[in-house]
Amino acid sequence: MKTLNVDLGERSYPIFIGEGLLGNPELITPYIAGQQVMVVTNETVAPLYLEKLKSSLIGFQVDEVILPDGERYKNSESIDLIYSELLKKRHNRKTTLIALGGGVVGDMCGFAAATYQRGVDFIQVPTTLLSQVDSSVGGKTGINHSLGKNMIGAFHQPKVVIADTDTLKTLPERELSAGIAEVIKYGLIRDEAFLSWIEDNMSDMLACNPEVLTKAIHESCRNKAEIVAEDELESGCRALLNLGHTFGHAIEAHQGYGNWLHGEAVGAGMIMAAYMSKELGWLDEVAFQRVSEVVESAKLPIKSPESMTKDDFISYMSLDKKNLDHRIRLVLLKSVGEAFITADYPQESFLKTLSDC
Numbered sequence: 001m002k003t004l005n006v007d008l009g010e011r012s013y014p015i016f017i018g019e020g021l022l023g024n025p026e027l028i029t030p031y032i033a034g035q036q037v038m039v040v041t042n043e044t045v046a047p048l049y050l051e052k053l054k055s056s057l058i059g060f061q062v063d064e065v066i067l068p069d070g071e072r073y074k075n076s077e078s079i080d081l082i083y084s085e086l087l088k089k090r091h092n093r094k095t096t097l098i099a100l101g102g103g104v105v106g107d108m109c110g111f112a113a114a115t116y117q118r119g120v121d122f123i124q125v126p127t128t129l130l131s132q133v134d135s136s137v138g139g140k141t142g143i144n145h146s147l148g149k150n151m152i153g154a155f156h157q158p159k160v161v162i163a164d165t166d167t168l169k170t171l172p173e174r175e176l177s178a179g180i181a182e183v184i185k186y187g188l189i190r191d192e193a194f195l196s197w198i199e200d201n202m203s204d205m206l207a208c209n210p211e212v213l214t215k216a217i218h219e220s221c222r223n224k225a226e227i228v229a230e231d232e233l234e235s236g237c238r239a240l241l242n243l244g245h246t247f248g249h250a251i252e253a254h255q256g257y258g259n260w261l262h263g264e265a266v267g268a269g270m271i272m273a274a275y276m277s278k279e280l281g282w283l284d285e286v287a288f289q290r291v292s293e294v295v296e297s298a299k300l301p302i303k304s305p306e307s308m309t310k311d312d313f314i315s316y317m318s319l320d321k322k323n324l325d326h327r328i329r330l331v332l333l334k335s336v337g338e339a340f341i342t343a344d345y346p347q348e349s350f351l352k353t354l355s356d357c
């Protein structure tokens with residue numbers, strides 16, 4: 001097992017990564033303050049992993065909420081189901097919520113924990129590649145709105161992250177590719193050496209090779225933990241983690257949540273960001289092709305949906321949480337391995353990107 005730490009003073013926590021972690025009481029029980037636990041999961045993950053998780057929680061009052069599966073259920077109705085179960089089972093302020101599932105379950109469980117009785121503890125047990133490399137770390141929690149992705153939420157850090165790589169054996173291929181999009185993101189924004197490693201190991205990642213996936217998770221979480229430790233609440237460098245997301249969130253919302261997976265939209269969005277970086281003279285053609293090829297090699301879409309017009313993009317992007325003074329702020333690439341954020345660009349380059357990509 002590998003361990004990383006997210007250094008946030010009194011809110012610091014460990015990330016455990018490895019095989020056979022689910023079901024080990026020594027990894028989870030030290031992080032449960034009271035006697036009550038509420039496991040939040042969904043109808044797909046529960047039959048696969050709920051009993052295993054519960055076997056590590058002997059001696060606690062363990063309750064569970066099994067949500068419907070899908071990005072389209074990342075909404076206030078699902079949050080209400082969690083609150084209702086907590087109240088019905090008389091959970092008090094010492095309770096600990098445990099997110100067992102992918103990023104959708106993790107974001108919702110975290111948001112319920114941030115708000116139930118003004119805030120209770122929670123633990124992340126991520127079971128998708130995307131949630132193991134990204135969403136379980138850093139404390140962004142929340143739900144979608146029909147007008148925009150992740151528009152309602154809170155920063156609320158987990159007490160521990162337990163990433164059992166055995167769970168990836170049951171993950172559908174399309175979901176594995178979606179997770180690789182966020183892995184590629186770390187290489188593009190700040191770690192060119194990691195990007196080269198990703199390029200060299202792409203076929204092993206797609207074949208679910210456990211050593212290669214463990215390294216991908218470790219290096220992704222190391223990069224994310226460093227950024228979050230520097231800028232927990234996204235007043236500066238944390239925004240770089242949004243590479244591809246300003247375009248990608250517009251795709252997800254416009255296409256109807258769940259039709260394009262988050263990682264798929266981020267993959268196409270990163271190519272749009274790279275294309276615009278080329279238009280602005282930051283990337284040359286070779287660097288742009290490198291970005292496009294690594295995304296394509298992960299079996300991700302490389303073009304935005306045919307059905308989306310420039311105005312469709314602009315109407316969603318103009319609501320993006322990073323915007324300042326009605327200017328759309330974008331994360332772009334100075335080079336492969338170095339991102340920056342800007343609202344200062346010629347509108348023609350932005351519009352050309354929307355029509356060409």
Ligand SMILES: NC(=O)c1ccc[n+]([C@@H]2O[C@H](COP(=O)([O-])OP(=O)(O)OC[C@H]3O[C@@H](n4cnc5c(N)ncnc54)[C@H](O)[C@@H]3O)[C@@H](O)[C@H]2O)c1
Nearest residue numbers: 044102103104105127128130131134135140167170171262
């Ligand atoms: N909070 C953050 O920092 C952050 C970061 C990145 C993404 N996100 C959010 O995460 C969400 C995407 O997460 P995701 O890609 O994990 O999607 P997801 O949670 O929808 O999971 C993908 C699918 O895999 C299933 N699944 C989960 N684990 C499985 C397993 N081990 N075996 C088989 N099936 C399994 C799920 O039920 C679901 O159908 C989006 O809502 C995105 O906005 C949040």
Ligand SMILES: O=C(O)C(=O)C[C@@H](O)[C@H](O)[C@H](O)COP(=O)(O)O
Nearest residue numbers: 134138140149150238241242245321
């Ligand atoms: O942790 C972050 O910060 C990120 O931006 C990680 C992203 O991969 C993730 O999709 C996040 O949920 C996007 O955040 P948002 O603030 O743009 O909603």
Ligand SMILES: [Zn+2]
Nearest residue numbers: 182245262266
């Ligand atoms: Zn993301």
